[in-house]
Structure formats: structure tokens, C-alpha cells
Amino acid sequence: MxxxxxxxxxxxxxxxxxxxxxxxxxxxxxxxxxxxxxxxxxxxxxxxxxxxxxxxxxxxxxxxxxxxxxxxxxxxxxxxxxxxxxxxxxxxxxxxxxxxxxxxxxxxxxxxxxQGAAWPDGVDEVKLTNPGDHWSFRPIERSVPPVVTRADWPRNPIDLFVLARLESKELSPSEDAPRRDWLRRVTFDLIGLPPTQQEWIEFRDDDREDAYQRVVDRLLDSPRYGERWAQHWLDVVRYADTHGFEVNTERPNAWPYRDYVIEALNQDVPYNQFIREQLAGDTLNADAATGFLVTASVLLPGQIGKDEASKRLARQDSIDEIVTNIGTSFLGMTIHCARCHNHKFDPISQRDYYEMQAFVSGVEYQDRKFEIPLGDMQRDQLQRWTQRQHELTMLLGRAAPLADSTSLRPMVNSYENIDRFTPVRTRQVRFQVKATNRYEPCIDELEVFNIEGVNVALAEHGTKLTASGSNVSPNRHELRLINDGNYGNSSSWMSNEVGGGWVAVEFAEPQLIEQVVWGRDRQGKFSDRLAMEYTIEVRDENGTWKSVADSTNRHPFDPQKNSHAPLDVNTIAEGEQSQIRKMLHEKEMLAKKLSQLDGSRSVFAGTFREPDEIRILGRGSPEMPKERVSPAVPDLLGTTILSNDAPEVQRRLALADWIVSENNPLTSRVMVNRIWQGHFGMGLVETSNDLGHNGVPPSHPELLDWLSAEFIQSGWSMKHMHRLIVLSSTYRQSSSFHPAAAEVDTDNRLLWRYPPQRLMGEVIRDSILSINENLNLEMGGPGFSLFDKRGGLSGFSPIESFEKDGLRRMIYSHRVRRERDPVFGAFDSPDYGQSTPRRRESTTSIQALNLFNSSFVLEQSRSLAERLKNQHADVPLQVEAVYQRVLLRPPTPQEQKEATTLVDQHGLDSLCRVLFNSNEFLFIR
Incomplete structure (x- = not known):
């Protein structure tokens, strides 16, 4: 009993x-x-x-x-x-x-x-191995490249390691790939776009010894390189433009992190610095980089229960997401598996996990305002966008009625106003404010255009400024800001007189002017301090001020009808209305982009406060707290420990310093493995997010260690690693299949040939646009929409026809979690909900159907066909031109015959569709 x-x-x-x-x-x-x-x-x-x-x-x-x-x-x-x-x-x-x-x-x-629970030594059922004695946890050793029998093949140490493994299995490497195949391969790999016909001709005819090196240097110097390799990184860190979970609300200010990654890669920011900036960029003049900390899905306040238990659980989940990102992205370890219990496979205890939490327990998820210094990419964009906006302002101004016209005029607008008048020669223009809707008048930019369409009021033309008085604060509302070329409240002039004041510009020499353009805030954020009654005056040669325009020609300001349009389109000739509307729309879009490049903006990035108290949680539940822990790295990997009263920023800096320490064997191994994977389709370690016990051992362990040591010695230069890999004989091999080699090494893990790879979905779309010369290479800024909505529960209808912004590279699309692009998402694009260390390659019927029948491909096929028909009148020449454009080669005689028949019967656009669907186009060989 x-x-x-x-x-x-x-x-x-x-x-x-x-x-x-x-x-x-x-x-x-x-x-x-x-x-x-x-x-x-x-x-x-x-x-x-x-x-x-x-x-x-x-x-x-x-x-x-x-x-x-x-x-x-x-x-x-x-x-x-x-x-x-x-x-x-x-x-x-x-x-x-x-x-x-x-x-x-x-x-x-x-x-x-x-009796003491005596358990004699040597009688265990099994003998435990030391879990810390695992290849990835051991110190990196710079292996000496092995000796091989074939001395004519290796081009650098990479080839010695690869050839030694092949020789050990009595295998031989493949012959070099044809030049065309190598050029397509390396161009797709490094910039994600196909080489142009001109680039192919130049490389084909380049007999210099460093011809291959010159191609690689050109590609790595291209701004397209950062766009291509940022895609790999964003897959790993789960970047998206919505918050995820059930509601999947839009996250409109996430994109600065994406732009940061592109810029950092283009600048070849050392990888150790790249990590530091993503963990503590707020201290390193790289604030947007802290978007890394909050790339995962997150519950918004309205989605969290009001009870304290729900709040505690949501907070735990948010910190867990950060630890997950850090562990998988930088360390290649599943540290987060120890949230509820000791790790099942790796020597990571539950205490280790919560000690890692303590490093980031002061990080929050939310939008915030902060200053971002503009990088080269943003500065170039700012210059281009501003120039185009000035051009549109001048063109739209010519459609405005003259100041003395009796035609209907638009209302006074806080956004932008155009005052056009009969051309008058003068050296000075004065804007006199007589009344405002509230407070002191404010003008973000006063533009004066001459008859040649030049804004002669800009400071760069030597224009001088005077005013009745300014309400000045440091770097804000100063007189100098009224003609600096920048829009918005933070770059505006403000009078010190309530309801009045004046500002005047004096040109370096007399100008024949015809319009004045001004606004309260062309970013559309403020509508107070608006000049309701005003006069625009010019000074004649006798020194007398004469009015050329005033507010009497306008309707009064109505805050309920505060359109951004500076014109009443209905008053314009019917034949010109469509073009005017297009220009107005383009200008409004430019204004939104420029506002995003304002020095002060909202971004979804890390925000920091007093760290939470972190305790070990029984079964991972916030309702089962145990002892408190301090910030510390896992016992297996180091001894970095901080006290519980360590400041928040010190915690993240200490964590970053430990991750990039040369004594940490994981960080460089993980990244060189990711780089290798980006070129060969699979890393030396197949499980690139897990280098622990549950991962797959490396195919070439000595090579992995040699590359890791070389990475550190090079100053953590990612571009240096790209050069080494793509200039090796291993990478230059053809992709020819050899049955005898496949019998020994079916999966080609020993690299007896270059592994063929299908293009990623984004690369397919970008390449079709590039071949058609329709690709918009504008970089950065908010993403373009692939759907009719940018977030929400369900019912996303795809946009089928794109123009302008929608023809940018796909990395600049607005990413909606759980909603793949309806056409190119079928090519195994991730849903951005989970980290995707390596995209699988499936073959499905929907891929072929999308590429043959989607509106996008149909439009682009017609576009390419029209372009080539305008260049070549004869069908045989059109056929050859299509092959040269898409495949960088002429058609064979049989292809020429069959393609000509197809074009005669179904049109040239059908041939374009066929080639866009061909394996030769879709696969890198």
C-alpha cells in the first residue's frame, strides 16, 4: 500500500x-x-x-x-x-x-x-563530453594552408584548403567558367543586377592580367553593392515596416535603419564597428543603427492587456526578441532557447540567458525624435530632390495666374504659395506681413525666380538678407535660414513682432524676376504663424518700393481646406490640367521625402531608460521570479560582468565590446560564414544561425578558421573578404556537372564545381527593370508600396502597375510582415516574421505562372519590345537584340529561327516574356 x-x-x-x-x-x-x-x-x-x-x-x-x-x-x-x-x-x-x-x-x-548517496566513478550509463569543447567555442587558429599536388590551380590560400579536401577524396576541381558566366555570376553576387552589354564587351576584350580584379573593384565601389548585401543582413535581423502580430500595424519610421545598413556596407564600415553601432549607435554618432535592437515584431500598447501580468509578459517578450536578435545575428547561437530552461544542446544555462537580458533591459520599442547626420547617400539624395523641387516650383509658377488677373486664385496656404506677376527688373524684393492667423509670422523659405527659372534668392548666389527683427533660437528661426534651400519649421525665419514684420532679399546684381514662392512649413506639420495679409514689393532704380502682388488676390486661409496644392487646378486650361496635377503630386511626394531627411525626425529605433530589474524566471514566466542577476556574458564564452547599478548605456557598450573582442571565437566565424554563403549559396557551416551543438559541422573547418583570422587581421573589412572569395579559383570554377564527382560528393560540399543558384525574387524584379532601362536608382527614404495598404489585419490587394517610386530597387519596398510580394514573393522570399539565415530554393508552378502572366512582367515585356523595335526595324535584328540584352549572347541559329517565328506570330513582347522565364536568365552558373 x-x-x-x-x-x-x-x-x-x-x-x-x-x-x-x-x-x-x-x-x-x-x-x-x-x-x-x-x-x-x-x-x-x-x-x-x-x-x-x-x-x-x-x-x-x-x-x-x-x-x-x-x-x-x-x-x-x-x-x-x-x-x-x-x-x-x-x-x-x-x-x-x-x-x-x-x-x-x-x-x-x-x-x-x-548513507551519503554514493555514486562511484565510472559507472555512468554514458560518458559525458565537455559541452564547451566544441569546434565553434574553441579559439580561432590561423591554420597554415595545406600543401597540394596541383600547383597550377590555386590563386590564393582559399584554393589550397579547398583543393586539399578534393585531393583527399581523389577529386579534381572543374575548369574555369567562361568569362561571360563569371561576369554574370560576380555582378549578380556583388550588386544584385545583371551586367550591361557594354560592361560585358569591355571585360571580354580586356586582356590585362588584372582584368578580373578591375571588375571586382568596380562592383564593390558601386552604391548598388550596399543595396544587394543589405538584403542578406535584413533577412537575418527580421527587418520589416510593420509591427507584426495580429494587427500588423504600419511601422512608418523603420526605414532609417535599412538605409543605415546600406550606407555602412557601401562605406565598408569595419564589422566590429558595425556591431558596436547597432548596439550603441546613440553614443557613436550612428543613432539610426539602433533600429537593429527593435527590428522584430512587437506588441503595441493597445494590444497589451491592462492587467499587470499581461504587461509583465509583454515586456519579457520584447526583451527576449532583442536577446534573440543578438544571439542569432552576431553569435550564431540560439541563446533564447534557455528562456524557460537550460539549453538542451549548448552549454547555456537559464542564468546565462537572463544575465544576457540584463544588458538590454533598458531598451524600449517605440518611435522617437532624434538627430541623424546625413551620410553621402542622403546628401546626394537631398541635393537631387531639392533641385527637382525647385524645378517643379518654377514650372508650376508659370501656370499660376498673374497677380493683377481677375481669375480665381487659390486660398492662402500654410504649405506653399505662388505669387506670379509681370516680369520686373529689380535688385531688391521685400515680403511685408500685415496680419497672421496666430502669433509672429514664420516663413520657411522665400524663393524668387527670374525668367530663366533660377531661384536667385538663394544664399549661394550671393544674396543678402535684412529683416525687421527675428525671434531667434539656436540654429532655428535665424534670418539666414530663409534662403538656405531647406524647407520646414526647423529651417525657417520668424519675426519678433506678433502679427507683422518684414524680410527683404538683395541680389548681387539686378534680376528680371516673375514669381515669388513662399510657405509657412512645406513639411506640412504647422499651420499657425501664417501670413494672412501681406504685400510683395520690389525696389525700383530710384529706391522706391512698389507692390507687385498681395493677399487680396487670394481667398482667406481655411484650416478645413488646407490643401498642399499651391494652385487651383480648375482655373487652368483643361488640356494642361493632367500635367499640372502630375507635377503637383510629384512635388508633394518630394516634400514628404525631404521631410524624412530633415535633421530631426521620427524613427523607430531603440529608446533607452533605467534598466529593469532582471530575475531568473521559473519556466520563463514573469509570475515565477527567482533570484536577481547582473549583466554577464555566458560562462562558456567569457567573464564580462557588470554590477546591478551599472548605467544603461554602459551595459550595451560592454556587451558590444565583448561581442567584437578578438577573444570571442564566434563573431568572426559567423560573419565570414555568412559572406561565404552569399557567394556559394551555402556557408561552410550549413546552419549559419546556429554554430552550436545542434548545428551542422563545417565542411572545411581549417578554411573557416583561416578566413576568420584573416577577417580580423584585415581590420574586419567585409569588402576584403569579398575580394578574396570572388577572385579565387574556387569561385571561378564552371558549374559543369561531373557524374563521377557527384557519386563521391552528391551535395557538392567539397566544391568540385561552382554550385548553380537561382536568383532571389528581388533580384529577378530588379534585373528585369534594369534590362529595360526602367529601373529607378534613387536610393533611401520611405519605401514604396506593393499593396493597397501598408499594414493591418488582412485583405492586402497587390498593386499591379508601377511607376516612378514603384520602379525602385525592391529593397526599398514597404515590407509587410506575413505578406509576400504576390509575384516575386513566390521565389522563396521570407515573410519577415522570423530570422531567415538562408533562403531555400523551391521550384513551383506558381513561379512560372507569375513570371509569364503577371501584369508586371507583361508591362515590362512590352516596354522592352517597344524599345528594341524603335532601335531595329527587322525582326531578326530584334531577336538578336533581345538575346544580347537578357542573356548577354547572340541566339544560336536554331534559336534565331524559332524566335523569329514566335515574333512573327505573337509579337516581340512574347519573346521577351519567354527569355525572362528561361533558366539561363533565372540561374547563376
Whole structure:
């Protein structure tokens, strides 16, 4: 009876069948059979429920995750193992099902613990290996390149390592790829676009020894390089432009992080600095980089329950996402698997996990305002966008009625106003404010255009400024800002007189002017301080001020009808209305982009506060807190420990310093493996997000270590690693299939040929546009939409026809979590909900159907066909031109014959569709 089991805890009671009470219990003879019978099913080998393992002494004594040590020598009443077996009222009665231990067996276990729980050495069921003695945790050793028998093939040390492995299996590398194949391969790899016909001709005819090197240098210097390789990184860190979860609300200010990554890669920011900036960019003049910390899905305040338990759980989830990102992206480790229990495979304890949490426990997820210094890319964009906006202002101004016209004029607008008048020669223009809708008048930019369309009021033309008085604050509302070429409240002039004031510009020499353009805030954020009554005056040669325009020709300002349009389109000739509307729309879009490049803007990035108190949580539940922990790195990998009162920023800096330490063997291994994967389709380690025990061992461990050491020695230069790889003989091999080699190495892990790869979905789309010369190469800024909505629950209708912004590279699209692009998403694009370390390559019918029948491909096929028909009148020449454009080669005689027939019967656009669907176009060989 089970009640007899309780008798063993009562002094003085002797069990009738216990005739050897004083006899010493032997573990092998008496105890292990009991554990094998009742416990091993759930607590031995790879099955360790609740983290408890009872077939190995060290693990059994350590206990599981719920109650600490399971066996306390000499204290049976305090040993959880015995309590769970002997007490039928225990919280976790064991075993939960099946036959229960007999009273004799329970008594044996009790006596064994009383006698000191002796467990002799060498009698474990298995011998545990040291989990820390794993290849990825060992220090990096710069291996000496091996000696090979074939001296004519290697071009750099990479080839020595690869050739040595091939020779060990009696395999040989493939012959060099044809020049055309190599050029397509390296161009797609480095910039994600096809080479042009001119680039192919120049490379084909280049007989210099460094011809290949010149191509690689050109590609790495291209701004397209950052766009291509940023895609790989954004896949890993789960970047998207919506928040995810059920509501999937738009995250409109996430894009500065994407632009930061592109810019950093183009500038070849050292990888150790790249990591520091993403963890602590707010201290390193790279604030947008901290968008890394918050790239994952996140619950918004309205989606979190109002009770305290729900808030605690949501906060835990948000910190967990950060630790997950750091662990997988930088370290190639699944540290987050230790949230609820010790890691099942790697030597990461639950304590290690929560100590990692303590480094980032002061990070929040939300939009915030901050200053971002413009990089080269943003400065170039700013210049182009501003120039185009000035051009549109001048063109639109010519459509405005003259100041003395009786035609209907638009209302006074806080956004932008055009005052056009009969051309007049003058050297000075004065804007006189007589009344405002509120407070002191404010003007963000005063533009004066001459008859040649030049804004002669700009400071760069030597124009001088005077004013009645300015309401100045540092770097804001100063007089100099009224003609600096920048729009918005933060770059505006403000009078110091409530409801009035004046500002005047004086040109370096007399100008024949015809329009003045001005606005309160062309970023559309403010509508107060607007000039309601005003006069625009010019000074004649006698020094007399004469009015050329005023507010009487306009309707009064109406805040309910504050359109951004500076013109009333209905007053314009019907034949010109369509063109005017297009220009107005383009100008409004430019204004939005320019506002995003304002020095002060909203971004979804890390925000920082006093760190939370972090405790180990039982089963990962915030409702089961245990002891408090301090910021510390996993015991396996270092000794970085901070006190609990360490400031928030010090924590992130310490974490970054540890990650990029040369003593950390994971960081460089992980990144060079990602770079290798980007070129060969698979890394030297197949599981590029997991270099731990559950990952796949490297195919070339010595090569991986040599590359890792070279990466560090090069100053963590990613471009240096690209050069090494793509200029190697290993990379230059053809992709020809050799049956004999495949019998030995079916998966080509030894690299006896270059592995053919299908283009990513984004690259296919970008390449079609590039071939057609329709690709918009404008960089940066908010993404263009692929759907009719930018976030929400469901019902995303795809946009089928694109122009202007929609023809930019696909990395600049607005990414909606869980919604792939309807055409190119079929090519295994991620859904941005989880980290995607490597995109799989599937082959499905929907891919072919999309590429042959989608509106996008149909439009682009027609566009290419029209372009080539305008260049070539004869069908045979058109056919050859299509092949040269898409495949960089002329058609074979058989292809020429069949393609000509196809064009005669179905049109040139059908041939374009066929080639866009061809494997020769879609695969890198």
C-alpha cells in the first residue's frame, strides 16, 4: 500500500520486509535498477524533461530546472527526487503514469541518500563530453594552408584548403567558367543586377592580367553593392515596416535603419564597428543603427492587456526578441532557447540567458525624435530632390495666374504659395506681413525666380538678407535660414513682432524676376504663424518700393481646406490640367521625402531608460521570479560582468565590446560564414544561425578558421573578404556537372564545381527593370508600396502597375510582415516574421505562372519590345537584340529561327516574356 511509503519518514517504524536495513546500499546493484525502471524513460539520454537527467552522476546531482539539486546527500526528507517518488500528494508525483515504486524500492532510495548517496566513478550509463569543447567555442587558429599536388590551380590560400579536401577524396576541381558566366555570376553576387552589354564587351576584350580584379573593384565601389548585401543582413535581423502580430500595424519610421545598413556596407564600415553601432549607435554618432535592437515584431500598447501580468509578459517578450536578435545575428547561437530552461544542446544555462537580458533591459520599442547626420547617400539624395523641387516650383509658377488677373486664385496656404506677376527688373524684393492667423509670422523659405527659372534668392548666389527683427533660437528661426534651400519649421525665419514684420532679399546684381514662392512649413506639420495679409514689393532704380502682388488676390486661409496644392487646378486650361496635377503630386511626394531627411525626425529605433530589474524566471514566466542577476556574458564564452547599478548605456557598450573582442571565437566565424554563403549559396557551416551543438559541422573547418583570422587581421573589412572569395579559383570554377564527382560528393560540399543558384525574387524584379532601362536608382527614404495598404489585419490587394517610386530597387519596398510580394514573393522570399539565415530554393508552378502572366512582367515585356523595335526595324535584328540584352549572347541559329517565328506570330513582347522565364536568365552558373 502507498501509505507504507510514508512510514519510512517516521522514526521507530520498521518495515516487515526490510530485513537488511543496516546493510550498505550499493548504487549499481540496488539504486540504478530502480532509476532505470521508473525514471530513465523521461530523464536519460536526450530526453530530459524539466531539464533533469538521472543516467549521469554530475547531471543527476545538479538537478533540473524547477527545484534545483534533486539529491541532497544525507538529507532524504529534503531531496526532491525522493519526495516526488514517495509522497503521493507531491506537486509532481513521479512517475506520472504506470507502475509506481514499491515500498521496498522507496526505502532503498531513502537509505542510499541517508548513507551519503554514493555514486562511484565510472559507472555512468554514458560518458559525458565537455559541452564547451566544441569546434565553434574553441579559439580561432590561423591554420597554415595545406600543401597540394596541383600547383597550377590555386590563386590564393582559399584554393589550397579547398583543393586539399578534393585531393583527399581523389577529386579534381572543374575548369574555369567562361568569362561571360563569371561576369554574370560576380555582378549578380556583388550588386544584385545583371551586367550591361557594354560592361560585358569591355571585360571580354580586356586582356590585362588584372582584368578580373578591375571588375571586382568596380562592383564593390558601386552604391548598388550596399543595396544587394543589405538584403542578406535584413533577412537575418527580421527587418520589416510593420509591427507584426495580429494587427500588423504600419511601422512608418523603420526605414532609417535599412538605409543605415546600406550606407555602412557601401562605406565598408569595419564589422566590429558595425556591431558596436547597432548596439550603441546613440553614443557613436550612428543613432539610426539602433533600429537593429527593435527590428522584430512587437506588441503595441493597445494590444497589451491592462492587467499587470499581461504587461509583465509583454515586456519579457520584447526583451527576449532583442536577446534573440543578438544571439542569432552576431553569435550564431540560439541563446533564447534557455528562456524557460537550460539549453538542451549548448552549454547555456537559464542564468546565462537572463544575465544576457540584463544588458538590454533598458531598451524600449517605440518611435522617437532624434538627430541623424546625413551620410553621402542622403546628401546626394537631398541635393537631387531639392533641385527637382525647385524645378517643379518654377514650372508650376508659370501656370499660376498673374497677380493683377481677375481669375480665381487659390486660398492662402500654410504649405506653399505662388505669387506670379509681370516680369520686373529689380535688385531688391521685400515680403511685408500685415496680419497672421496666430502669433509672429514664420516663413520657411522665400524663393524668387527670374525668367530663366533660377531661384536667385538663394544664399549661394550671393544674396543678402535684412529683416525687421527675428525671434531667434539656436540654429532655428535665424534670418539666414530663409534662403538656405531647406524647407520646414526647423529651417525657417520668424519675426519678433506678433502679427507683422518684414524680410527683404538683395541680389548681387539686378534680376528680371516673375514669381515669388513662399510657405509657412512645406513639411506640412504647422499651420499657425501664417501670413494672412501681406504685400510683395520690389525696389525700383530710384529706391522706391512698389507692390507687385498681395493677399487680396487670394481667398482667406481655411484650416478645413488646407490643401498642399499651391494652385487651383480648375482655373487652368483643361488640356494642361493632367500635367499640372502630375507635377503637383510629384512635388508633394518630394516634400514628404525631404521631410524624412530633415535633421530631426521620427524613427523607430531603440529608446533607452533605467534598466529593469532582471530575475531568473521559473519556466520563463514573469509570475515565477527567482533570484536577481547582473549583466554577464555566458560562462562558456567569457567573464564580462557588470554590477546591478551599472548605467544603461554602459551595459550595451560592454556587451558590444565583448561581442567584437578578438577573444570571442564566434563573431568572426559567423560573419565570414555568412559572406561565404552569399557567394556559394551555402556557408561552410550549413546552419549559419546556429554554430552550436545542434548545428551542422563545417565542411572545411581549417578554411573557416583561416578566413576568420584573416577577417580580423584585415581590420574586419567585409569588402576584403569579398575580394578574396570572388577572385579565387574556387569561385571561378564552371558549374559543369561531373557524374563521377557527384557519386563521391552528391551535395557538392567539397566544391568540385561552382554550385548553380537561382536568383532571389528581388533580384529577378530588379534585373528585369534594369534590362529595360526602367529601373529607378534613387536610393533611401520611405519605401514604396506593393499593396493597397501598408499594414493591418488582412485583405492586402497587390498593386499591379508601377511607376516612378514603384520602379525602385525592391529593397526599398514597404515590407509587410506575413505578406509576400504576390509575384516575386513566390521565389522563396521570407515573410519577415522570423530570422531567415538562408533562403531555400523551391521550384513551383506558381513561379512560372507569375513570371509569364503577371501584369508586371507583361508591362515590362512590352516596354522592352517597344524599345528594341524603335532601335531595329527587322525582326531578326530584334531577336538578336533581345538575346544580347537578357542573356548577354547572340541566339544560336536554331534559336534565331524559332524566335523569329514566335515574333512573327505573337509579337516581340512574347519573346521577351519567354527569355525572362528561361533558366539561363533565372540561374547563376
Amino acid at each position: 502507498r501509505w507504507l511509503a510514508l512510514a519510512i519518514f517516521l522514526p521507530g517504524i520498521v518495515l516487515a520486509n526490510d530485513t537488511t536495513f543496516a546493510e550498505t546500499v550499493d548504487f549499481v546493484r540496488d539504486v540504478r535498477p530502480i532509476l532505470q525502471k521508473y525514471c530513465y524513460e523521461c530523464h536519460a539520454g536526450d530526453v530530459r524533461k524539466s531539464g533533469l537527467r538521472l543516467d549521469v552522476r554530475s547531471e543527476a546531482m545538479k538537478g533540473g530546472e524547477l527545484y534545483g539539486e534533486s539529491i541532497l546527500a544525507g538529507k532524504p526528507e529534503e531531496s526532491p527526487l525522493l519526495q516526488f517518488i514517495a509522497d503521493e500528494d507531491a506537486d509532481l508525483q513521479m512517475p506520472p503514469e504506470g507502475a509506481a515504486p514499491t515500498s521496498t524500492e522507496i526505502a532503498t532510495l531513502k537509505r542510499w541518500i541517508e
